[in-house]
Structures are given as C-alpha cells and as structure tokens.
Amino acid sequence: MDVRVQGPGPAAPFLSARDLFETEHDLDRPVHVHVRTDPDERTWTGHHDDRHVLNVSRRAATSAMARELALHEFAHMLRHEQDHPSHTQSTEEAIYLALSGRSVERRRLTHCYQIANHMKDIYADDVTLSVGPADKLVDFLEAGLAAALDDRPLPGFAARHRVTATADPEITAVNAAFALALVERHDLASNDHRLYDLAHAAADDAPGIDLDGFKRQFRSLAADTDESEYRKALVDVTRTYAGDGGRLAAD
Numbered sequence: 001m002d003v004r005v006q007g008p009g010p011a012a013p014f015l016s017a018r019d020l021f022e023t024e025h026d027l028d029r030p031v032h033v034h035v036r037t038d039p040d041e042r043t044w045t046g047h048h049d050d051r052h053v054l055n056v057s058r059r060a061a062t063s064a065m066a067r068e069l070a071l072h073e074f075a076h077m078l079r080h081e082q083d084h085p086s087h088t089q090s091t092e093e094a095i096y097l098a099l100s101g102r103s104v105e106r107r108r109l110t111h112c113y114q115i116a117n118h119m120k121d122i123y124a125d126d127v128t129l130s131v132g133p134a135d136k137l138v139d140f141l142e143a144g145l146a147a148a149l150d151d152r153p154l155p156g157f158a159a160r161h162r163v164t165a166t167a168d169p170e171i172t173a174v175n176a177a178f179a180l181a182l183v184e185r186h187d188l189a190s191n192d193h194r195l196y197d198l199a200h201a202a203a204d205d206a207p208g209i210d211l212d213g214f215k216r217q218f219r220s221l222a223a224d225t226d227e228s229e230y231r232k233a234l235v236d237v238t239r240t241y242a243g244d245g246g247r248l249a250a251d
Helices: 012-021 066-081 091-098 106-128 135-150 156-161 169-185 194-205 211-219 227-243
Strands: 003-006 031-036 044-047 052-057
Touching (some): 012 066, 052 066, 091 106, 091 227, 106 169, 169 194, 169 211, 194 211
Parallel strands (some): 003 031
C-alpha cells in the first residue's frame, strides 16, 4: 500500500495508519496525502483512475485523532475500490427520487445529504473498526455531541439575541442516532455510557425526531447490501427525515 505525504505536516500518523490498515486490507491505488496550511481546510478525498487523494489541514494532521482520521479515509477508499453501493450510488439521484413531488426547505435538504454521508460512514467504519481501536472514536462521538448540545438554540430572549451560530436540534438528534447506531453495531460501549444521556438530551430538544427509529435504520444497514437494497434504504431514511422526522409514523 503506497502512501505519499506532501505538505507542511507530519507523515507519521498516515504511515502508522497505513501499517495498521495493511494488517487486514490493502488498496490497489496509491494514496496521495496533501497537508494544507489553512487550519480550516476541510478534509476531503478524491478518487481517480490512478490514485486516491486525501486533502487535510495541518491542524487535523497534527491532532490526537490524526491516525484514526487517516484510517477512516483509507476505509472510504477501500469501499470505493470495492464498488460498494454506498460509495457508488448517486446520493443526489436517490435524494431526488425520495423527494420527488415534495416541497422541502433548503435546510432539510442539506441535512438529507448529511444523513447520506452518515450511511457511507457506517460502511467505512465497518472497515475501520476491523483494524483499529475504538476508544478514541467513542470519545470523539461523545465530544462532538456534547459540543452540539452546548451550542443548541436557547429559549426566549436569549435565542433572539444570540449572535453565534447554533446547532440545529433536528439534525443534532439524527447525528446522535448515528453515533448510537455505530456504537451498538460494533458493541463499543455499554448502555450506561454518557453518550446515551447526551443522545436522549438531543432527542428532548427535537421532539419531532424519532431517535430510536433513526438509530435502527442506521444500525440495521445490511453488511452485504446490493445497489437496489442500498438505494431503498437511502430513499427510506431521506423520506423519513424530510417528512415528519419519523415521529408520527413511530407513534
């Protein structure tokens, strides 16, 4: 597995991730890692006929999660090489199929794409967790959810006068469902873990979202799915969120 690191950042986390990844998997194409100086550079990957490209900020490349981030991105690359439906199915096509004839506000449409990315991440992390330790991932999920809850909109006067951006309670609740689904899919934590308290707090903030319903949809994604089955799962979860959040159907 050929990993080449360029830019003003350490190569060690990416090479360490490569060594760990190779214990169970391999990539046919080389990986070109570009470390960017912009601290806010978004991590993103590109897939080409002759290589994969991973762009990452120097801040991310020097963080405590750098190796785990690299493992996760290598897993996405593997799914792409495997032509896994989660990584070859057109997200845009499935979302527009799900929402055909419906009027959906831009905010919810953006969230639908985020939910589709969660489904890709489920399949990538099935690979990641087959080679890497889970402790940092659980801590990362817990910290991310805690931060989103801390940034949630405030009631009354405070909400009207807040000047900073706030986390959307509905997508925060879906993100919580994704976190729990990943934890339960791989038996990463007990049901008294703080992540569950945070998830239920997120659900309380978004009474229109069926936390358990979304958790089941994410957790039960078939490991050996085919294109038709995956498209149906993506269409179903999109319609659930863009419709009533699953709450009315669940009741």
